[in-house]
Amino acid sequence: MVLSWLSGWESAAVGERWSGRARRVGGGALGGGSLNVSSVRESDAGLFRCRVSFPNRSPPSRNNGTFYYLDVDGECSPNVSSVRDSDAGLFRCRVSFPNRSPPSRNNGTFYYLDVDGGTVIAVPPVNVTVVEGERAELECGAKEPDALVQWSREGQPLSELSELYARAELPANGSLVLMNALAADAGLYECSVQHEDRQQTAEAYLDVQYKAKVVYAPDERYLPLGKPASLDCHFSANPPLTNLRWEKDGFLFDPYNVPGVFYSRNGSLLFNRVDESHEGQYSCTAYNALGSSGPSPRVRVRVQRPPVLLTRPQPLYLARLGQPLALPCAAAHQPHHDPPRVIWSRKDGAPLPDERFTLEEGKLSISAVAEEDRGVLVCTVSNEAADVSAETELLIENLPPRAPYNLTARATAHAIQLTWVPGRRGVDAEYTVWYRERAAHEWRTLRLLSRGVTEASLTNLRASTPHELRVLATDSLGDGLFSKPLFVTTLDPDVDESEAAFVAAVTETSDGAATAGEDELEEDIANAGDVAQETITDAGHLEVTVRLLDEAALVRWAGAGPGRCDLRWYRDEQAGRRLLATAHTHHDHLLVSSVEEGARYWASVGCGDARGGAGVSVPAYSRLRAVAGGCAAAALLLAAAAAALVLLRRRLPCARRPRAAPQLPPPPPKRRY
Structure with a gap:
């Protein structure tokens, strides 16, 4: 609220902010509700409303209230640039009205400008604006005639700018003169004046204006068929661009009269959907307040179809480590056009190692798949019109551990x-x-x-x-x-545990070779049944013994030095001994895990120059087991027969014995009468 009063009252209520500056003006042509604001401030600017209200009723909203906008003209704070010694003095800020005299109270503020002494620049440079090709001069006058004046542009000494320094003139008064200013000469210049131990610098901006001109135009431009595209006009203008005109095939091209073509804010042509009718030769002409430097060279616009992938990689590849892999990716070649470019890359931006990756006719070949190859690979096929890409994911098959x-x-x-x-x-x-x-x-x-x-x-x-x-x-x-x-057989409890033997299994190594740990068996020994524990030894340089265990034969030897020992395992046959297997070990024993009943074997051991051997005969327990089984069966049959007889005897009734006839008592003796 600025001010309010009731009809019939002499005094009005004034808002705290407006106290002493706002009052009601009554009578005359202004009416009784006019407002007068003195000592106007910048903060007073805004929209004011005069409104009438009645305590006992509501006034109609129509025509109730008048709006006024107060605009405070300009700012009262002056800004003086390139201060000189002559600028020192008393400054006054005063408000005047054309049609009346302002009150003397609070009208005018005095400021004193004191230029600090010790300056060496008498006339500092000021901002200069020229048209390209005209003469440009930046003044920089020194107080002392023997002062040293140096110029720099954008912080770089003028002497280091060879092209600009060759065209610049430096008269005796310290000014910088460019006879034919170029657009590239625009920038911030600094004048440095040094006299004895005092130095002072001043800056000024040189603005070079020129006609609008086109700075770049390609010879050809390919637009993708059926897709949105733009045709740019690369121009430069100072002052700014005011108009841009396009021509097609030598005639004015107005996008407003062509369906699907629009102007952008920077003057480029926007094609909503490219078709064959958009082919042609285009040129653009830029204008500003100074005019135009002429049209651009003609740009031939060709409509090209985007590349088509004939062969694309599968969405997912599962490869094993170390194996080669080929990823296909091929594009169709359009007549009268250059073949499309095929580029493979990783989606995460990581580079592809050249030592393992090769590209041939679009196909990406990996000589040996590595763990770091896991990820998404992108095949990008591009031509002048557009880019088409296909993605595939490469997964590394995780193999479980090989068998021990x-x-x-x-x-x-x-x-x-x-x-x-x-x-x-x-x-x-x-x-x-x-x-x-x-x-x-x-x-x-x-x-x-x-x-x-x-x-x-x-x-x-x-x-x-x-x-x-x-x-x-x-x-x-x-x-x-x-x-x-x-297959391992535990020892008998009566056997000394110091005689425990090592048993090696014929297994496949990680390379697929048949081994038996340190004992590399060259042939498998056929499985056999139980064997008899009977040995036959033979003397030699090595004391060799062969002991039969269940389904195995333990070969031990003594008298060998450190090193590897060779064992040859033979089977005695009618035609002679037949070699079954050989083994190598660094121990003094070896367990042959398979023997057959009824066979005779010979073990030959060599440790360096020492030799020895021993034989063993495996009894044929099968016949003994058969006889024992027959006897057991006969015994079982006899026992069963006896049991059957006993049961039969118990179930039969016992034979009845004949009873003796009852004897009558003897007759009584006859009496004689």
């Missing part, structure tokens, strides 16, 4: 110590040992919780019992393959 190999076991009466070699990718795997008695059907497992452990101890086993062992590797990708089985 080179299983080696050391058996005692009630335990087996098992070791193995991890397969590929199995170094950090978890292992589980599966074992059972060969006569049993149910497997038992021992899981090793520590990763990378390649040995396990199986305890609480029955003595003199053959066992089957397997090892399974597991990692984050799942279970791998089981190792080949290893």
Whole structure:
């Protein structure tokens, strides 16, 4: 609220902000509700409303209230640039009205400008605006005639700008003169004046105006068929652009009369949907307040179809590490046009390694897939009209760990110590040992919780019992393959545990070669049944003994030095000895896991120059078992017959014996009368 009063009252209520400056003016042509504001401030500008209200009724809204807008003209604070010594003095700010005299109170403010002494510049430079090609002069007068005046542009000394320095003139008064100013000369110039130990600088801006001109126009421009496109006019203008005219094939081209073509704010042509009718030769002419430098060179516009992919990669590829992979991507070639460009890239922006990636006719070949190749690959086919891309994702097949190999076991009466070699990718795997008695059907497992452990101890086993062992590797990708089985027989309780033997399994290594741990068997030995524990030894440089265990033969030797020993395992036949297998080991024993009943074997051991051998005959227990089985069956039959007779006798009724006739008492004696 600025001011309000009631009819009949002499005084009016004035708002706190307007106190002393707002009053009601009554009478005369102004009426009784006029408002007078003195000492106008910039903050007084705004919309004012005069409104009549009645205490006992509401006035009609029509014609109730008049709006006035107060505009405070200009700012009262002057700005003096390029201050000189002559500018010092007293300045007064005073408000005057053309049709009346203002009150003297609060009318006018005095300011004193004091120019600090010690200046060395008498006439500083001021901003200059010239037209290109005209003479431009920037003044910089020094107080002292022997002062040193230097010029720089945009912070770079003028002497370092060879092209500008060659065209500039530096008269004795310190000014900078450019006889034919160019548009490139525009910028901020600095004048530096130095006299003795005093130095002062002043700046001024040189503005060079020129006619609007086209600075770049390509020879050809391809627009994609059926898609939106734009045709730009690259111009430069100072003062700013005022008009832009297009021509097509030598005639005025007005976008407002062509359906689907529009002007953009910068004067470019916008095609909503390109068609064949838009082909032609275009040129543009730019205008500003100074005129135009002429039309641009003609630009031939050709309508080209976007590239078409004939062969695109599959959405997903699953490859194994180290394997080669080819990703197809081919585009159709349009007649009378250059072939489209094919570029492969990663979607994440990472570069493709040149040593493994090759591109031939659009096909991307990877010599050996690596782990870092995982991701999304993009094939981009482009021509002058548009770019077409196809994406494919490459996944690396995660292989589970290979099966462990080179299983080696050391058996005692009630335990087996098992070791193995991890397969590929199995170094950090978890292992589980599966074992059972060969006569049993149910497997038992021992899981090793520590990763990378390649040995396990199986305890609480029955003595003199053959066992089957397997090892399974597991990692984050799942279970791998089981190792080949290893058959181990626990020792008899009466056997000294110091005679416990190592048993090596014939397994496949990670390279597929048949091995048996350190004992590399060259041939598999056929499975055999139980064997008799009988040995025949032969003397030699090495003391060799062969001891029969269940389904195996333990070969031991003594007298060998450190190093590798070779074992040859023969079978005696009528035609002679036949070599079954060879093995190499650094131990003094080796377990041959398979023998046959009724056969005779010969073990030949060589350790360096020392040699020795021993033979063993495996009794034919099958006939003994048959005889024993027959006897047992006969005994069972006899026992069954006896039991049947006993039962039959108990079930039959007993024979009745004949009874004697009852005897009559003797007759009484006859009496004689």
